[in-house]
Amino acid sequence: MRNLRIISIILLIIILACVPQVVEKDSIINLLCLVFLYISLASAWNILGGFTGQTSLGHAAFFGLGALAARLLWIRGFPIYPSILAGGLLAVVFALLIGFPSFRLKGVYFAIGTLALAQILNVTVGNVFPTIAALPVEELVAYQLTPRYYLFLGLAVIVVGVAYLLVNSRLGLGMMAVREEEDAAESLGISALRHKLLALVISAFLTGLAGGAFAYYHVSYYFQFPFTPMWSLDMLTMVYIGGTGTVLGPIIGAVFFVVLKEFLVLNVGEYHLIIFGVLFVLVVLFLPGGIISAWKKIRDALTHRTKSNAVKLSPEAKS
Amino acid sequence: MLELEEINAFYGDLQALWGISMHVSEGELVALVGPNGAGKTTTLRIISGLLKPASGSLRFYGQDLGKESVHKIVEQGISQVPESGRIFTGMSVLENLELGAFTPNARKEKDKTLNWVYGIFPRLEERKSQRAGTLSGGERQMLAIGRALMSKPKLLMLDEPSFGLAPILVEQMFEMITEINRQGVTILLVEQNVRAALELAQRAYVIENGRIVGEGKGDDLLSFESIRSAYLA
Amino acid sequence: MIEAVAQNLVFGILLGALYGLAAVGIAMVFGVTKFLNVAHGELLMFGGYASFWLFKLFNLDPFLSLPLTIIFLLLIGTVLYKLLFVRMVKLPEEEKIKNTMLVGFGLTLILQNIALNLWTADDRGITTSYSGAAFTLLGVRFPYVRVAGLVISLVCLFALQQFLRRTYTGKAIRATVEDWEAASLVGIDVHKVYLLSFLIGTALAGVAGALVLVSFSVEPAMGMHWTLKSLIVMVLGGAGNFMGTFVGGILLGATESTAAFFIPGNYRQVVGLVLFLLILIFKPQGLFGAKER
Numbered sequence: 001m002r003n004l005r006i007i008s009i010i011l012l013i014i015i016l017a018c019v020p021q022v023v024e025k026d027s028i029i030n031l032l033c034l035v036f037l038y039i040s041l042a043s044a045w046n047i048l049g050g051f052t053g054q055t056s057l058g059h060a061a062f063f064g065l066g067a068l069a070a071r072l073l074w075i076r077g078f079p080i081y082p083s084i085l086a087g088g089l090l091a092v093v094f095a096l097l098i099g100f101p102s103f104r105l106k107g108v109y110f111a112i113g114t115l116a117l118a119q120i121l122n123v124t125v126g127n128v129f130p131t132i133a134a135l136p137v138e139e140l141v142a143y144q145l146t147p148r149y150y151l152f153l154g155l156a157v158i159v160v161g162v163a164y165l166l167v168n169s170r171l172g173l174g175m176m177a178v179r180e181e182e183d184a185a186e187s188l189g190i191s192a193l194r195h196k197l198l199a200l201v202i203s204a205f206l207t208g209l210a211g212g213a214f215a216y217y218h219v220s221y222y223f224q225f226p227f228t229p230m231w232s233l234d235m236l237t238m239v240y241i242g243g244t245g246t247v248l249g250p251i252i253g254a255v256f257f258v259v260l261k262e263f264l265v266l267n268v269g270e271y272h273l274i275i276f277g278v279l280f281v282l283v284v285l286f287l288p289g290g291i292i293s294a295w296k297k298i299r300d301a302l303t304h305r306t307k308s309n310a311v312k313l314s315p316e317a318k319s
Numbered sequence: 320m321l322e323l324e325e326i327n328a329f330y331g332d333l334q335a336l337w338g339i340s341m342h343v344s345e346g347e348l349v350a351l352v353g354p355n356g357a358g359k360t361t362t363l364r365i366i367s368g369l370l371k372p373a374s375g376s377l378r379f380y381g382q383d384l385g386k387e388s389v390h391k392i393v394e395q396g397i398s399q400v401p402e403s404g405r406i407f408t409g410m411s412v413l414e415n416l417e418l419g420a421f422t423p424n425a426r427k428e429k430d431k432t433l434n435w436v437y438g439i440f441p442r443l444e445e446r447k448s449q450r451a452g453t454l455s456g457g458e459r460q461m462l463a464i465g466r467a468l469m470s471k472p473k474l475l476m477l478d479e480p481s482f483g484l485a486p487i488l489v490e491q492m493f494e495m496i497t498e499i500n501r502q503g504v505t506i507l508l509v510e511q512n513v514r515a516a517l518e519l520a521q522r523a524y525v526i527e528n529g530r531i532v533g534e535g536k537g538d539d540l541l542s543f544e545s546i547r548s549a550y551l552a
Numbered sequence: 553m554i555e556a557v558a559q560n561l562v563f564g565i566l567l568g569a570l571y572g573l574a575a576v577g578i579a580m581v582f583g584v585t586k587f588l589n590v591a592h593g594e595l596l597m598f599g600g601y602a603s604f605w606l607f608k609l610f611n612l613d614p615f616l617s618l619p620l621t622i623i624f625l626l627l628i629g630t631v632l633y634k635l636l637f638v639r640m641v642k643l644p645e646e647e648k649i650k651n652t653m654l655v656g657f658g659l660t661l662i663l664q665n666i667a668l669n670l671w672t673a674d675d676r677g678i679t680t681s682y683s684g685a686a687f688t689l690l691g692v693r694f695p696y697v698r699v700a701g702l703v704i705s706l707v708c709l710f711a712l713q714q715f716l717r718r719t720y721t722g723k724a725i726r727a728t729v730e731d732w733e734a735a736s737l738v739g740i741d742v743h744k745v746y747l748l749s750f751l752i753g754t755a756l757a758g759v760a761g762a763l764v765l766v767s768f769s770v771e772p773a774m775g776m777h778w779t780l781k782s783l784i785v786m787v788l789g790g791a792g793n794f795m796g797t798f799v800g801g802i803l804l805g806a807t808e809s810t811a812a813f814f815i816p817g818n819y820r821q822v823v824g825l826v827l828f829l830l831i832l833i834f835k836p837q838g839l840f841g842a843k844e845r
Contacts, residue, residue, distance in 0.1 A: 390739045
């Protein structure tokens with residue numbers, strides 16, 4: 001069973017790798033690039049938000065820093081791959097800086113704190129680099145979509161791969177223990193702080209890499225753009241819709257997000273964000289486990305699995 | 320007036336009450352005794368509506384209360400003094416009492432009821448402007464009971480009113496409870512102090528591990544060997 | 553030079569009053585229901601637009617039309633509560649806070665884009681006969697409109713405090729905050745308390761929005777900015793103490809405007825955010841908050 005899964009995944013990757021050779025239309029390649037980018041972002045966010053349960057509203061900071069470092073280095077003539085790596089590392093540096101103080105905050109305070117931090121970075125970068133991140137002419141001329149496609153594909157494979165490895169590792173188990181019941185985990189000898197920091201660093205690094213890839217892909221954008229809160233909220237939305245805390249969830253969420261967005265923009269234009277907002281609210285209210293949990297429920301219903309009959313409790317259920 | 324029949328209750332997936340059946344008639348002082356964790360408080364929570372039964376019926380003067388909201392049940396005439404009283408410490412004694420008369424029926428006769436409560440607990444009148452948080456343990460219990468009385472309950476339920484009180488205060492507390500009952504308020508008393516509860520009550524239920532294991536007149540149960548060895552040793 | 557500083561400070565304080573009012577709104581809701589409605593800023597924005605259109609279409613003075621703006625916001629608030637927030641009342645506290653925050657974000661997206669589609673992204677402002685007028689004290693200009701904003705904010709704050717402290721319903725709310733089970737055991741309908749508190753918070757947002765319109769301008773994207781400010785001030789002041797929250801707002805306004813002297817104007821936002829983070833980390837109960845809830 002497991003071998004079948006591995007084979008089918010490898011097959012899928014091979015098929016995806018062949019796409020640029022077979023498909024002519026740039027729009028499709030671009031769409032796939034976007035899908036891979038969002039898969040990477042969602043999966044990376046999920047490592048901190050889903051596995052470890054620390055809801056970050058400031059991941060745009062890591063994305064932006066990765067893009068910033070990569071773009072600046074690349075514009076000045078550095079080769080792109082090391083530049084992207086540098087982007088990831090810059091994000092890690094920032095993560096380490098804020099890591100200790102941030103995790104003094106619990107729950108919602110952590111979320112709002114990360115939002116504030118990302119906003120500080122957003123405003124600052126907007127002031128220090130108010131211009132468009134223009135490409136030198138040589139790069140403009142040499143721009144090719146295919147290498148970027150492979151970069152994004154590779155990035156997505158790496159990020160999802162890391163997520164998968166984590167889920168099945170002891171480290172990942174520790175993270176999930178921290179998510180479920182931090183105090184209980186501590187009493188078992190699991191250092192909550194250490195796990196949170198590791199999750200933060202890994203998540204930041206991968207998000208930073210995605211930022212670097214973004215910098216390589218996008219021809220012209222404002223330096224500030226990848227720092228805007230929209231990116232953080234998009235990551236949140238995708239993972240929640242797909243299903244937090246799973247490996248597949250962010251992937252489903254990202255694909256759903258990009259595809260639906262394209263579809264909506266084409267059909268309802270300016271209203272697409274409203275529809276997204278509605279969908280997000282519906283998921284939070286009625287489908288907290290995302291599409292993955294809906295799928296599980298359907299599957300369970302089909303196989304007639306029964307669940308225990310729990311009583312409806314009054315507000316604030318005793319556990 | 321109060322009838323529980325085959326009540327089953329759960330906290331999540333954990334069953335707390337198994338087929339509880341009991342009744343309280345008008346004017347009675349009934350005790351519900353049992354060891355810690357037996358389900359006494361859970362039973363009161365069911366009656367008050369803080370917890371909904373999974374199955375079984377809960378009737379008050381024939382009316383099914385199983386699905387009613389908590390404040391509606393108070394309006395029907397059932398009032399509970401929860402464990403440790405849970406008075407509103409941020410407000411004065413008087414404000415606490417006034418809030419006790421929140422239901423529309425009680426509100427109409429607030430002043431009259433207040434005088435009645437002051438009559439039973441003169442100490443409360445003395446301290447009426449004092450912040451409830453500054454009261455002593457015994458006074459807090461009095462305030463909690465007084466507040467519950469303000470809703471003019473037909474049935475008053477007390478969850479361990481003697482808990483944490485000095486022995487002499489415990490005696491006073493039970494005297495007041497007897498007095499309240501004598502003035503016409505039906506009482507369901509949950510207590511760990513089994514001897515005192517059985518002396519006060521005309522009738523009592525014994526609950527263990529979520530099940531009613533005994534019922535009888537107060538004196539009879541007192542002489543019941545298992546009760547003596549289990550709780551009075 | 554002193555005059556410039558003083559002028560700046562005054563403007564900062566007058567703006568801070570609006571911060572405070574908005575923050576008291578979100579604090580009211582959060583304090584009682586533990587709903588973290590991050591769409592609070594969007595409600596404020598709608599309050600501003602309501603006031604704007606009442607002026608544009610019916611020539612109603614924005615101060616006189618406040619009751620209408622409030623009614624409009626109460627309607628929106630009721631719909632949002634009954635449709636969305638009421639479903640989260642029964643969640644355990646941490647989950648409740650997180651889920652209401654998430655729903656709030658969804659709402660932000662929805663409300664912001666509704667406004668965008670209805671009224672375009674243009675800044676909207678209004679000018680009345682008294683818009684530019686001011687009185688001068690010791691060389692410092694006090695624009696009537698903004699002073700009125702301060703006065704109205706204080707009136708709202710005072711009214712709220714009196715309501716909570718002296719009225720029966722207000723005490724019922726306080727009782728529910730302290731111990732919702734005990735409150736329901738004395739016959740208080742906790743759900744009504746939640747709804748009322750939510751509506752009060754919404755109404756305050758509406759008033760703040762109208763004042764923002766009259767003192768500055770409104771546009772659809774302003775919501776998140778004001779939500780963040782409200783959150784910052786709520787944390788600054790400590791959620792339990794409305795007076796403290798309001799003073800926190802004034803402090804933030806004053807700090808921002810003073811800082812403008814030392815750092816470039818574009819970094820004004822950062823001041824508040826940094827302050828916010830410092831308080832969160834070192835004094836999470838706020839400057840005036842009680843130690844433990």
